[in-house]
Structures are given as structure tokens and as C-alpha cells.
Amino acid sequence: MKKQILLMIGLASLMMLLTGCTEVSQPITKESTGIWNSYIVYPLSWLIITISELLGNNFGLGIIVVTLLVRFVLLPLMIKQTKNSKAMQALxxxxxxxxxxxxxxxxxxxxxxxxxxxxxxxxxxVNPLAGCFPLIIQMPILIGFYHAISRTREIAEHNFLWFDLGSPDPIYVLPIVAGITTFIQQKITMAGMNSNPQMATQMTMMLYIMPVMIMIFAFKFPAALALYWVVGNIFMIIQTWIIKGPDMKKIAAESAGGAKKK
Structure with missing residues (x-):
């Protein structure tokens, strides 16, 4: 858990470095060169544009659909991570x-x-490092979304609901919702995990540090990225509830039974 916290902070720092020092002002096109542009940023930009055009040029809906597609692609990895966490807990x-x-x-x-x-x-x-893999894989996608949104004129210039996709949310609703949904997702993920006091302290740190970091990023970054976070978090909440639901109900029933005996 301690390694996960350090990794999360390190990846977040890397994200800030990349978003600040790379060619954010350069438009992304089919002719853009480099592995990063050719295999991550441009494919994401193309996918968002293509799906948005199919949805009547609604780029907000396009981002929602692409976010769900990304989550479905990552679903087997996330299921494996959840099962690995349960196995680690049993050990x-x-x-x-x-x-x-x-x-x-x-x-x-x-x-x-x-x-x-x-x-x-x-x-x-059991792989003790399996919990880090989703973070490692998701971070390039997250940075890629940031670049695809910032460097694609069609995305940045459109609006959705009350906000411009290429600018921060003017009334801060999305950043707050992103933080809250991150907290809920973390809380559900940690539910039923009986840990020693040291590990419990580290898990509690994760529970509160992660939502705060997401909110800070969402206040600064384009609203489209906050939209990606919110939709992804809601997907993760539902996914985690489906996977862990039976165990959570069992724990709740055992707790209720113990309380009645007292």
C-alpha cells in the first residue's frame, strides 16, 4: 500500500511534468510525428471526433462514449486486480x-x-504488484486524453451542458463531483478489507489523498478531462459493486448477526 501511494504521487508528478513541458500548444493531426503522438494522442483524438460526429457533433457525448469504451477495454485488468486484492487479503x-x-x-x-x-x-x-498495474496503464491514457482534448480544435471549441470542453468548469461542479466519486469508488474498493493498523492507516491516506489530488487537477484542467474522470469513476463504482457486492453483503450480514448476539 505504501508503494502504491508513492507510485501514485510519482505518476501524478510525471503527469504535471508532461502536461506542462510537452507540445500542448501544437495541434494534433494525422501528420504529427513521434510515438506518443502517433500511438496515443492522435488515436484518442480521432476516436473522440469520429464518435462525436456519429452522435450529431456532440463532443460531450463523444467523450462519454470513448470513456466507457476505454473502461470496457480495461475491465479484464480491473477484475483481475480486484480478485488479486481479495487473494492478498486472504493471505x-x-x-x-x-x-x-x-x-x-x-x-x-x-x-x-x-x-x-x-x-x-x-x-x-498472487502478484503483490498487481494493484499498481492499473495506475501505470491508466496514467498514459489520462495524459493522452488531456493532449487529445487540448490539441484538437474540434474538441476544445465545443461546449457541453454548462461548460466549454476545452476550459476548466466555470462553476466547479465537475471537479467536486470528480472528487466525491473518486472517494466513493475508493471507499467501496476498500470495504471489507481487514488490515493491520499500519496498513489501515496507509489505506486511509489513499482514501483521502486521491480524491483531493483529482479535484486539484480537475480545477485546473479542461472540463472534458473532468468529465472523463466523473464518467470513469461512476463506471468503476458500478463495476466494483458488482464484483464485490456478494462479499460486502456477506460481511454486512455477519456484522448484523454479531450485533444481534451482543
Whole structure:
């Protein structure tokens, strides 16, 4: 969890660097050169324009549809991440036993602890880094959306509902909703995860840091990007609820049963 927090901050910093230092003012076209432009920014720009034109030149709806398409493409990875998180949670008792077995902090003991922990992960086919993969994959897409929106005149010059897609939301509704939906999504994801006090503290940090960071970015960036965040978060909330729903209901029922016995 601590590594995830550091990775998230690092990726966010990279995002700020890329959005500030790359050719944001250069229009994106089919003739744009470079791997970044050719394989990420231009395809996203083309896809948004094409779908928007099919929807009667409604670029807001086009961004919503493309966001859902991206989420469906990432769905298998997100399902795998959720299952991996559940498996990691199930391993916590055995991992605690290993820590109790090797309490010493000397290098030899810690190496033995690490070896047996990795053997435990291998035995149950659990990848401790799987939680970082969605962040790593989504960040280029997020930055690509920013460039596609900022560098495509057709997108930046259109409006949707009360806001211009190429400018920040003037009344800050989208940034606030983006922050709230991020919080809800994180809360549902963490529901039912019984962790040790240190890990629980780190999870709580994630729960509050992530929404604040998203809101700060959304206040500054084009409203189209905030729209992408909101739609993506709502999709993730529904997806996580469907995947974790049975477990959450079971936990709620067990809690209710325990309360009645008391």
C-alpha cells in the first residue's frame, strides 16, 4: 500500500511534468510525428471526433462514449486486480504468521522472511504488484486524453451542458463531483478489507489523498478531462459493486448477526 501511494504521487508528478513541458500548444493531426503522438494522442483524438460526429457533433457525448469504451477495454485488468486484492487479503493471516516466525530485523532473517513470503505468493498465484498495474496503464491514457482534448480544435471549441470542453468548469461542479466519486469508488474498493493498523492507516491516506489530488487537477484542467474522470469513476463504482457486492453483503450480514448476539 505504501508503494502504491508513492507510485501514485510519482505518476501524478510525471503527469504535471508532461502536461506542462510537452507540445500542448501544437495541434494534433494525422501528420504529427513521434510515438506518443502517433500511438496515443492522435488515436484518442480521432476516436473522440469520429464518435462525436456519429452522435450529431456532440463532443460531450463523444467523450462519454470513448470513456466507457476505454473502461470496457480495461475491465479484464480491473477484475483481475480486484480478485488479486481479495487473494492478498486472504493471505494476511499466513503473512502475519511468517512475520511472527521471523521477528528479528537482521539482514539474514529479513531475507528468509522475504523468500518465504514470495513462496507464499507463488503458491497461491498472487502478484503483490498487481494493484499498481492499473495506475501505470491508466496514467498514459489520462495524459493522452488531456493532449487529445487540448490539441484538437474540434474538441476544445465545443461546449457541453454548462461548460466549454476545452476550459476548466466555470462553476466547479465537475471537479467536486470528480472528487466525491473518486472517494466513493475508493471507499467501496476498500470495504471489507481487514488490515493491520499500519496498513489501515496507509489505506486511509489513499482514501483521502486521491480524491483531493483529482479535484486539484480537475480545477485546473479542461472540463472534458473532468468529465472523463466523473464518467470513469461512476463506471468503476458500478463495476466494483458488482464484483464485490456478494462479499460486502456477506460481511454486512455477519456484522448484523454479531450485533444481534451482543
Amino acid at each position: 494476511q493471516p499466513e503473512m502475519k504468521q511468517l512475520k511472527d516466525k521471523y521477528p528479528s530485523k537482521d539482514a539474514a532473517t529479513q531475507q528468509k522472511l522475504q523468500q518465504e513470503t514470495m513462496a507464499l505468493f507463488t503458491k497461491y498465484n
